[in-house]
Amino acid sequence: MKTIIEAENDPRRADLDTDYDALGARLARRGVDIEALVARAASFAVAVPSWGTGTGGTRFARFPGKGEPRGIMDKLDDCGVIHALTAATPRVSLHIPWDKTEPALLREKAEEVGLGFDAMNSNTFQDQPDQPLSYKFGSLSHTDAATRRQAVEHNLECIEIGQAIGSKALTVWIGDGSNFPGQTSLSRQFERYLDAMRHVYAGLPEDWRLFSEHKIYEPAFYSTVVQDWGTSLMIAQELGPHAQCLVDLGHHAPNVNIEMIVARLIRAGKLGGFHFNDSKYGDDDLDSGTIDPFRLFLVWNELVELEDTPGLNLAHMIDQSHNITDPIESLIISACEIQRAYVQASLVDRAALEGFRAENDALMAAATLRAAFRTDVEPILQMARLRAGAAIDPIAAYRASGWRARAAETRPAVAAGGGGII
């Protein structure tokens, strides 16, 4: 990949230099040092979810792509490609049991492809072939104590695997809830969940964090135990200092102001990190920044404004479903779009902004944010990649590499899915 990247970068360097200088000069007029922005871009990192390298689907169908990864080893190979091309995705987030493998092998492979491991993800929203008790009616909040215990133990196992591979966090997202008013006691279901989570929390190593992830609906369609950030906050408060809240950009009710939730959770000392994606209707899990790039920017604007908050330590991860694109391409472009929003938010003229806010000059305050947003920071991102040995144009380099075609030769085709679960 190194060779291809260099071969692809070479003919693009002159134009990049031109654009970079022009932008640098323009930013200098605004008192902004372009090198400082390149440094910020270079420091940016977002984790890739192992499962994101496979083609996703809907309840209606899954249309597989060519050369899909056969297992976690293939997935780590794919993740390695993404990081090599972007220099922005140094860690992978595993999902157990999908990625369950001998930890030593995971470590070895990760080292080979130059990656580390991010938060572990447990799965109690599906039944596995060998699983004694079903999660059809819930897992950590199930009415049956044995089923809850099984779900707790699965989470503890995720921690155990994570420890063996150097992870430092466990993300718990469950589908528990109900499909009909009356089906469950909303209050007691929550108590059962809290009780189970206390057992998971008790198994957390000292230097680990536990992330609670909320979602308004799906797969449960009337109520969901951890339905919004308020409930997630109550959980994190109840469990203790190592428990924090994870914000998935697509898990909110329509029209909700997500950047405000970000500000509130930071204030409560409970923001743990993000699952990035984009959406128009529900939890659409589309590529980050493709539907409402300004919203992504506004989230980052909060993070940059509050970046000096003591104790703030955020885990950034992509969480998307790539149904019709090459997943590697979607992950590459998503990482770049998230990074773009971070850099745009970094060049907001904060002194001017604060001045306008102090005077209640709403128009100029808003214009100040927009001026940063509409600055085309592409040369900054490209320069950060070039200097890190990654690709000026990662998609072009990826396509030039023929990675997918080669993968298709060794990885057998997968059958189309869906059909019975409408």
Place this chain on the structure above:
Amino acid sequence: MKTIIEAENDPRRADLDTDYDALGARLARRGVDIEALVARAASFAVAVPSWGTGTGGTRFARFPGKGEPRGIMDKLDDCGVIHALTAATPRVSLHIPWDKTEPALLREKAEEVGLGFDAMNSNTFQDQPDQPLSYKFGSLSHTDAATRRQAVEHNLECIEIGQAIGSKALTVWIGDGSNFPGQTSLSRQFERYLDAMRHVYAGLPEDWRLFSEHKIYEPAFYSTVVQDWGTSLMIAQELGPHAQCLVDLGHHAPNVNIEMIVARLIRAGKLGGFHFNDSKYGDDDLDSGTIDPFRLFLVWNELVELEDTPGLNLAHMIDQSHNITDPIESLIISACEIQRAYVQASLVDRAALEGFRAENDALMAAATLRAAFRTDVEPILQMARLRAGAAIDPIAAYRASGWRARAAETRPAVAAGGGGII
């Protein structure tokens, strides 16, 4: 089943008589003849979707139940049970290719279980094992002419099968759309769709109807070709007099007033029928009347208010996903809830209502509707069932019958699904 129904009805008859008489007396005071309402209840019919007899799921998982139908013959058996218990579901709607079988066998089985066939449903939102061209990027609106042709031919085949079994309508719902702004030309994709549909329409027998079904999103998450009733109306206008619009209660944007769409489509002469279900968030496909029973009543209120509109001929069908209940039970109870809303709407004091409307007495007009809605018409529904030889309490009778347990003996268990398509 007959024997069980009678055995179950016997101990309930006395209470029913008491309740029926009390309600009859109360209604008589309002000038309403309870027998007329029983007659309306008895005339009610809603079709059952063959696929609704299997356990549904989400993109996250499917948790199968016991004794799931192995194919269309089992499904027809299950549908027969539903109709025997409710006397409200005399027809089944098939889905091709899921239910593809020798038509003669279908007719024979249907006759055996006392059912007829409703609208045919085509499927171009999935790829079938033997299918030459993929629908990953669309079907009737695909950029590739051969793929569109394949989709057209599939629809024509559905008509052909339907003719052989006595169906009189084809419902076309497609998932075509796009996941990203720019992916498709919104305008030309629609032209391609219209062009393909013209070919389907051309193959329609003289006494058939073609139903266009819209849906705001899912499986496409940025744009959908037939996204709302406005587009569906344009399609029906473009195709001709045999083309009409189908309204699925869960396929609308949040907050939309569905009963108003009903009124508008009737006015345009283009309302063809319904897919009944209930929902709180998206196309949740929950059991009819379980989330917002008043909304269901308001839809029926329009239908009853406008029932004398010349040419109105509606196809009513249930379209739900039964993820955590016994599908037969959900279909039974849904049919009863839809029937309940129809009977409630039938006892609105329309003369009084019109008087209040004429005087702009909004408070009393609204109270008049609510008075009908809150009337507990259960004795009317029970009496209609009893007289038709069905069950006073269909769920109790079904459970007493041991149908599912017996089915589980002959129908092998199915593995849990989901897992790869998040």
Place this chain on the structure above:
Amino acid sequence: MKTIIEAENDPRRADLDTDYDALGARLARRGVDIEALVARAASFAVAVPSWGTGTGGTRFARFPGKGEPRGIMDKLDDCGVIHALTAATPRVSLHIPWDKTEPALLREKAEEVGLGFDAMNSNTFQDQPDQPLSYKFGSLSHTDAATRRQAVEHNLECIEIGQAIGSKALTVWIGDGSNFPGQTSLSRQFERYLDAMRHVYAGLPEDWRLFSEHKIYEPAFYSTVVQDWGTSLMIAQELGPHAQCLVDLGHHAPNVNIEMIVARLIRAGKLGGFHFNDSKYGDDDLDSGTIDPFRLFLVWNELVELEDTPGLNLAHMIDQSHNITDPIESLIISACEIQRAYVQASLVDRAALEGFRAENDALMAAATLRAAFRTDVEPILQMARLRAGAAIDPIAAYRASGWRARAAETRPAVAAGGGGII
């Protein structure tokens, strides 16, 4: 009014007795004692907002009615009528400065019409003629300390007036927020709000409560300081044990499960009470129970399920905008609809429900709730009113009384409003 009520009740008593007996017999078969339900209905109380007695409007227009109250004394007269007819609204909630008057006169008038006083409502979302500093850019969260102080002092004055008339709570709802991304610092605006509220809280008498009321949007259209229940919870936690959260049914994002918020706030020990109304789109402030009566029932179902929670002490109030109806009529019917939902929730067969929940019998659990909801409890409500000396049919009695026409004789007509504030 007493005479009219009796005259109106007399011809309705026989039918009521018949219906009451029939319902009683039917409930007895289910093991429910109708007298216990009448007792619960009789114990029900919801406060009326003084401002609800005037005709409301939108930013587009206000269309005044006849005989509108000229001030708080007229409003108390109107509230007295509502309580006399329903026996369900024994208290009035005042809004300062709209209702600002000599406390002794308020007490005297309230005693005259048989009413007490509920929570006080402050107003810092408008500018008053004599007000030194404007709330155009915020009040309790304003960037300017003097403006915040002015808003604090106004709230303290509300407490002072409230103490003089026997109120025991202050409800704080503010419109503070922003209309443009960037206009305010979401985090510091919240700190300023908390700081101001600490001063208000410090002025709270020992036996008072402070209610924080959230709202997703309007009048601010990009961000609102107290935008959801999560933020409201943080506020109540920050301020102390006398601070609680108030839930207005119309102040949530689309699709949100409100009954779940109710359960969560009770669990956190922070649910203080409700502002009842109904809505389809935004904060529509329509009459309670007219748009989604099942949702109202589900909220009450939580309240009844959790009614024995230690320390639970809820303040119930109506908060509606009566734009096209006689406000007295809307308040009467709304009080009755809220009471209806309470009684329906009270007859849920909780033992059966818990059994179904324990067995994950979702279908029967849901059916159990619906069976209660569809029970027509009108005879129970009527009997409770009759026994309390109120009207069997309060709207009919009100209309028979000629109250509005007489009011129109003494209260001068008001000009239509609106026009400049689109």
Place this chain on the structure above:
Amino acid sequence: MKTIIEAENDPRRADLDTDYDALGARLARRGVDIEALVARAASFAVAVPSWGTGTGGTRFARFPGKGEPRGIMDKLDDCGVIHALTAATPRVSLHIPWDKTEPALLREKAEEVGLGFDAMNSNTFQDQPDQPLSYKFGSLSHTDAATRRQAVEHNLECIEIGQAIGSKALTVWIGDGSNFPGQTSLSRQFERYLDAMRHVYAGLPEDWRLFSEHKIYEPAFYSTVVQDWGTSLMIAQELGPHAQCLVDLGHHAPNVNIEMIVARLIRAGKLGGFHFNDSKYGDDDLDSGTIDPFRLFLVWNELVELEDTPGLNLAHMIDQSHNITDPIESLIISACEIQRAYVQASLVDRAALEGFRAENDALMAAATLRAAFRTDVEPILQMARLRAGAAIDPIAAYRASGWRARAAETRPAVAAGGGGII
């Protein structure tokens, strides 16, 4: 104003030239001629609503600004300033009766400030002091024929005034609907509306157009007669070739894909124009491009893609409520943001886009749109303004002009509003 503009432009010219050249070079590398884009920017025009020059408000309050226009003459002065600074707003849209004045005086004033007149707007959502019949319960769809006739005559009068001042279109937006299920017959209310509109249409001069504007809700909160584009399309089809649909960006249900509606209405030959604004929750009427600039771009992307559609002739207007900003500033910046989206949409590489679409390369198709969107076209807009004699930085020039302060000297302060219409 000319002098100030020149004085403000002078020190900005050098930087503009630098930025313009750098952008020109960059675009040239992509094969785009910057001069062609300047020409398109120069050809852009959007109308200003006369009422937008006054401070707006909500049902809660209106906080007036300084120097608010006292009437249409002041408003035209303000509109003249906006056009002088932006060269993008050559026409004003009047609202009757708010702007009712001797036509000759209007023409004279418009000529003086260099403006023409756009579509006329009628008002039947408010009652005027001298109005015989109230619109409380509707106007063009009222149950009372005389009220409908009054509303028709008002619209005919608007046409008459419009003819006298050179307008060529009438926009009809009504608030008619209902607040409660049952209040009106959804079907007959629509028939009455259509019947009334036929009379308005009959009064339309040969070279005029009639715009039907839909809105999902507000001021009616349960149903609205013209609630969505489907109904608006039916109206335009029913009335005839001069009737078209107007799309206000804030009048849709949550999550709706507006650009798709644009494509559909163009296909139907019925798109008449736009009311531009931005929104996050409901009809927030915020400044264009401030909440979701990518959505605005996507609307323009459709318009540019379909700009050669025969017969397409669009009326563009701003329709916003400026509650907390100087309305002149908001109108200036909104006109510029709409123009920006148009220019961005104009530089989409359409040949590349079509290639990617043909290959179903969703990722690159989407990236192609985003590449255009993130291009900072500010130098193009500035150059277009400079060459037209307008301001490089219109807000800076406006503030330097001292216009508002001078206006405040001659225009008396207005009292704060709101208070009675919650």
